Amino acid sequence: MVPLSRRDGHDLERGTDLAAALDGVDTIVDVTGVQTLSRRRATTFFDAASRHLHQAGAAAGVGHIVALSIVGIDGVDAGYYGGKLAHERAVERGPLPFSLLRATQFHEFTEQTIARGSLGAVTVVPTARIRPVAAREVAERLVTLATGAPVGRARDLSGPRDHRLIDLVRAVLDARGMRRPAIEVRLPGAFGRAMASGRLRGTADADRAAITFTAWLDSADAARDASAPER
Numbered sequence: 166m167v168p169l170s171r172r173d174g175h176d177l178e179r180g181t182d183l184a185a186a187l188d189g190v191d192t193i194v195d196v197t198g199v200q201t202l203s204r205r206r207a208t209t210f211f212d213a214a215s216r217h218l219h220q221a222g223a224a225a226g227v228g229h230i231v232a233l234s235i236v237g238i239d240g241v242d243a244g245y246y247g248g249k250l251a252h253e254r255a256v257e258r259g260p261l262p263f264s265l266l267r268a269t270q271f272h273e274f275t276e277q278t279i280a281r282g283s284l285g286a287v288t289v290v291p292t293a294r295i296r297p298v299a300a301r302e303v304a305e306r307l308v309t310l311a312t313g314a315p316v317g318r319a320r321d322l323s324g325p326r327d328h329r330l331i332d333l334v335r336a337v338l339d340a341r342g343m344r345r346p347a348i349e350v351r352l353p354g355a356f357g358r359a360m361a362s363g364r365l366r367g368t369a370d371a372d373r374a375a376i377t378f379t380a381w382l383d384s385a386d387a388a389r390d391a392s393a394p395e396r
């Protein structure tokens with residue numbers, strides 16, 4: 166396995182020296198992300214990173230690219246989700262044969278929300294109705310796709326239960342003994358409407374993962390997240 170992140174000395178947005186790094190690689194798994202709510206910034210990032218992975222992969226003889234996107238973003242061409250739609254188009258453009266998995270928000274998204282939304286004494290949480298899934302189960306699905314033939318768009322993967330993000334944030338704060346108030350705020354525009362509407366939970370025909378939020382919070386995965394340095 167060859168990790169390609171800035172931490173490992175590879176900037177996919179710039180795309181330099183990637184073909185050499187991909188020498189001998191059969192399949193690329195693209196789980197890159199950029200922390201922004203700007204549609205323009207997210208689009209620039211995903212366009213460039215995906216193009217560079219495709220071009221370098223083709224030059225190195227890679228046979229398959231597997232990429233991760235988000236359930237329910239069709240028609241939400243706004244904010245970060247607009248960038249993810251651009252990501253999907255870039256993955257589909259090729260030239261490498263692809264598999265594209267959409268997953269719902271991870272259980273770990275709650276930790277990300279706390280890290281990004283903690284301002285002074287309070288934690289600000291977007292109004293969101295979600296059906297979260299353990300990152301572990303998403304990773305297992307990505308491995309299954311990566312070890313098979315390219316399928317194009319794969320079946321969506323969603324979590325076992327519906328939640329409001331604010332309730333999950335409060336559960337994590339409580340479990341960590343963090344006594345800070347969490348305040349729910351409805352984000353503006355199409356991006357905020359998508360989060361609040363419940364459309365990000367996906368449809369009934371998605372595959373449903375097994376690990377509940379409560380089981381995740383009790384697990385070693387959540388404990389590891391709690392002790393990890395802030396991203």
Ligand SMILES: NC(=O)c1ccc[n+]([C@@H]2O[C@H](COP(=O)([O-])OP(=O)(O)OC[C@H]3O[C@@H](n4cnc5c(N)ncnc54)[C@H](OP(=O)(O)O)[C@@H]3O)[C@@H](O)[C@H]2O)c1
Pocket residue numbers: 169170171172173175176177178179196197198199200233234235236249268269270271272273274277396
């Ligand atoms: N979090 C969720 O709930 C969720 C749900 C469904 C789908 N997804 C999708 O899954 C993907 C990963 O999400 P995440 O939440 O795990 O993101 P994340 O924690 O922000 O991780 C992003 C990864 O991308 C790497 N990266 C960022 N900029 C890079 C660059 N210029 N060159 C190379 N690597 C770069 C980062 O490593 P370095 O910083 O070391 O470069 C990091 O490993 C995203 O595409 C996201 O849209 C996420």
